[in-house]
Amino acid sequence: xxxxxxxxxxxYRQATRLRSFRISTLLLLVLVxxxxxxxxILAKRAAERAPVNRIVILYxxxxxIPVQTGVMNQIFGGAFEISTGTLAQKSEDLKALHDGKLSxxxxxxxxxxxxxxxxxxxxxxxxxxxxxxxxxQEMHSVQALKHAGLSASVIRSALGPLTHEQVSIPSSAxxxxxxxxxxxxxxEFAIYMFVLLYGMNIMMSVASEKSxxxxxxxxxxxxxxxxMFGKLVGTCLVGLTQFVLLLAAGFATNQMVGxxxxxxxxxxxxxxxxxxxxxxFMLGYFQxxxxxxxxxxxxxxxxxxxxxxxxxxxxxxxxxxxGLFTLQMPNAQWATIxxxxxxxxxxxxxxxxxxxxxxxWQVVVSVSLLLTSTIVTGVxxxxxxxxxxxxxxxxxSFRQVLGWLRQSR
Amino acid sequence: MSLSVEGVTKRFGAECAVENLSxxxxxxxxxxxxxxxxxxxxxxxRMILGLYPVDQGHIRWNGERLTRKRVKIGYxxxxxxLYPKSTVIEQLTxxxxxxxxxxxxxxxxxxxxxERLQMxxxxxxxxxxxxxxxxxxxxxAATLINDPDLIxxxxxxxxxxxxxAEMLRDVVTHYAKKGRVILFSSHQMDSVENLCRxxxxxxxxxxxxxxTIRDVKKAYGRTRLLVTAEEDVVTRxxxxxxxxxxxxxxxxxxxxxxxxxxxxxxxxxxDHNVFVSRFELQEPTLREIFIEKxxxxx
Numbered sequence: 001x002x003x004x005x006x007x008x009x010x011x012y013r014q015a016t017r018l019r020s021f022r023i024s025t026l027l028l029l030v031l032v033x034x035x036x037x038x039x040x041i042l043a044k045r046a047a048e049r050a051p052v053n054r055i056v057i058l059y060x061x062x063x064x065i066p067v068q069t070g071v072m073n074q075i076f077g078g079a080f081e082i083s084t085g086t087l088a089q090k091s092e093d094l095k096a097l098h099d100g101k102l103s104x105x106x107x108x109x110x111x112x113x114x115x116x117x118x119x120x121x122x123x124x125x126x127x128x129x130x131x132x133x134x135x136x137q138e139m140h141s142v143q144a145l146k147h148a149g150l151s152a153s154v155i156r157s158a159l160g161p162l163t164h165e166q167v168s169i170p171s172s173a174x175x176x177x178x179x180x181x182x183x184x185x186x187x188e189f190a191i192y193m194f195v196l197l198y199g200m201n202i203m204m205s206v207a208s209e210k211s212x213x214x215x216x217x218x219x220x221x222x223x224x225x226x227x228m229f230g231k232l233v234g235t236c237l238v239g240l241t242q243f244v245l246l247l248a249a250g251f252a253t254n255q256m257v258g259x260x261x262x263x264x265x266x267x268x269x270x271x272x273x274x275x276x277x278x279x280x281f282m283l284g285y286f287q288x289x290x291x292x293x294x295x296x297x298x299x300x301x302x303x304x305x306x307x308x309x310x311x312x313x314x315x316x317x318x319x320x321x322x323g324l325f326t327l328q329m330p331n332a333q334w335a336t337i338x339x340x341x342x343x344x345x346x347x348x349x350x351x352x353x354x355x356x357x358x359x360x361w362q363v364v365v366s367v368s369l370l371l372t373s374t375i376v377t378g379v380x381x382x383x384x385x386x387x388x389x390x391x392x393x394x395x396x397s398f399r400q401v402l403g404w405l406r407q408s409r
Numbered sequence: 410m411s412l413s414v415e416g417v418t419k420r421f422g423a424e425c426a427v428e429n430l431s432x433x434x435x436x437x438x439x440x441x442x443x444x445x446x447x448x449x450x451x452x453x454x455r456m457i458l459g460l461y462p463v464d465q466g467h468i469r470w471n472g473e474r475l476t477r478k479r480v481k482i483g484y485x486x487x488x489x490x491l492y493p494k495s496t497v498i499e500q501l502t503x504x505x506x507x508x509x510x511x512x513x514x515x516x517x518x519x520x521x522x523x524e525r526l527q528m529x530x531x532x533x534x535x536x537x538x539x540x541x542x543x544x545x546x547x548x549x550a551a552t553l554i555n556d557p558d559l560i561x562x563x564x565x566x567x568x569x570x571x572x573x574a575e576m577l578r579d580v581v582t583h584y585a586k587k588g589r590v591i592l593f594s595s596h597q598m599d600s601v602e603n604l605c606r607x608x609x610x611x612x613x614x615x616x617x618x619x620x621t622i623r624d625v626k627k628a629y630g631r632t633r634l635l636v637t638a639e640e641d642v643v644t645r646x647x648x649x650x651x652x653x654x655x656x657x658x659x660x661x662x663x664x665x666x667x668x669x670x671x672x673x674x675x676x677x678x679x680d681h682n683v684f685v686s687r688f689e690l691q692e693p694t695l696r697e698i699f700i701e702k703x704x705x706x707x
């Protein structure tokens with residue numbers, strides 16, 4: 001245990017002291033801050049340039065239909081400020097509309113014809129016209145029926161809203177949280193970047209220790225299992241340090257500038273999903289990092305390491321692509337099946353959980369399979385690493401590696 | 410203290426890397442493990458270190474099974490490397506702590522070793538800033554950081570200049586006098602001959618020669634004769650029992666079938682009144698024995 005902790009501490013200190021680590025962290029911090037500040041500045045400028053979101057309703061003292069500002073506000077969903085005025089100010093308001101100081105002018109004169117003039121660039125205002133027209137139509141009918149002498153209760157029953165009930169068919173009823181897309185994508189990308197960046201770091205670290213032959217001194221000083229896992233955990237902590245720094249900088253900047261509108265972290269990351277994210281993140285990392293460490297232990301020179309790890313890198317990129325497709329089709333059958341495949345689970349299962357409602361049993365089974373696979377991969381990788389780090393010259397064949405594993409049983 | 414390798418065999422698939430190897434290395438008497446490349450030296454060392462399991466036989470320390478938990482081992486590998494970006498003191502401390510020392514004890518031991526190896530002024534430098542020779546000294550310090558009971562030195566002299574090689578010899582002698590068990594693997598026979606008492610020569614995993622260096626040489630007999638004379642006597646020396654004659658700067662080197670031939674040669678020179686300034690019957694060198702046993706390829 002002591003040697004395991006010593007390797008973790010040394011790996012961490014070694015990596016964080018590197019100039020490349022400091023520069024990359026600084027660059028990423030600048031990117032994160034810029035990524036939050038720039039959209040926010042652009043949004044503010046756009047808001048400043050936008051015409052005033054105000055609609056004026058003009059009518060005489062005797063309006064043909066009753067104008068209730070509260071109802072109007074409901075129709076416009078609060079997107080526009082509704083005010084009223086008299087027909088006398090019509091030309092003045094139309095000029096204001098023309099100058100972009102108003103979004104729309106509704107003129108209620110006569111009995112059935114109500115012009116609704118909008119400022120063209122404020123396209124949003126036209127979107128409310130059908131609802132507005134329906135309201136005017138209803139009011140107009142109420143007025144007409146009142147004049148015809150019908151009682152209020154008859155009018156209410158004749159024009160009262162119909163109630164409806166939505167019944168969903170189970171197979172297609174699984175909700176699709178389209179608003180979660182950006183956030184889930186960002187978290188998927190975080191898993192991808194973390195596993196790839198720090199998995200590669202593990203790989204390079206093992207290969208450079210082996211090629212520089214410092215490995216010989218190491219394996220004579222400490223057993224290979226704590227050595228390998230110490231490196232994995234140490235490198236993971238380096239990555240987490242970088243991520244925590246980036247998150248802290250992102251959060252602080254977000255608080256200061258008001259944030260990116262489509263990024264709803266708090267809305268998605270309920271405690272349960274946050275725990276699942278951390279679990280998938282860590283298991284995904286350890287699963288691939290152990291594979292990378294084993295692959296790197298088989299080569300004698302740093303230049304050979306990419307070729308040795310190529311199958312695992314390809315698998316991981318495929319799992320990320322599958323995760324991206326899952327964001328679009330979280331309820332697809334293939335996505336459900338892939339979320340049970342341990343090498344795909346970290347990205348695919350998280351995409352499903354972020355974008356749709358996944359039955360709890362599926363999450364439990366998928367995570368259990370991933371956990372078991374990570375443990376098995378760790379044991380196999382440790383055995384390959386134990387023999388691999390002592391093996392120089394031509395890269396051992398798959399059959400040789402299987403032979404080592406058989407021997408270690 | 411003693412290290413006993415008893416009938417040890419190691420196979421990799423169908424290939425037998427080490428076959429029925431036995432030897433004992435005792436404290437204070439450096440032991441030489443010799444052989445050409447692929448002879449099984451590194452496999453033997455890795456079995457002693459516990460990195461490879463032994464297929465047959467036993468490796469014991471003072472009669473009990475050797476484990477790294479029980480015995481402090483220092484290993485200087487043939488292929489050397491350090492962390493280039495770390496400082497000298499930092500990595501020596503790291504290796505010390507990995508071998509169960511406290512950080513403070515590791516620093517103290519590192520400083521004392523650096524002092525001994527005349528490297529103390531470099532302790533704060535990164536390894537990449539040091540010369541190759543100085544890097545090798547740091548590796549020796551890393552090997553000795555935990556004051557090991559068993560010291561395994563694989564090709565310790567390779568790449569060292571004469572001054573550093575002399576310093577290494579002093580260090581080995583110092584640890585031998587302290588009663589440590591030292592296992593030497595080297596191609597530099599002169600150094601082995603000067604430092605070691607016992608040896609084993611391996612060839613393709615098989616033991617070719619085993620015993621004390623003195624006994625092995627004695628068993629080979631004195632069949633080399635060096636003659637330095639005032640006149641050219643080469644033609645006079647072509648007699649029965651002389652296998653070869655080589656003219657060198659320090660005299661004529663003769664290879665004899667046996668020691669008795671030397672007497673005949675001496676008689677011939679005396680009969681011809683040749684003034685002889687040197688007549689020396691020599692034992693074979695370890696190098697010659699090695700070349701004969703492993704077939705010349707190192």
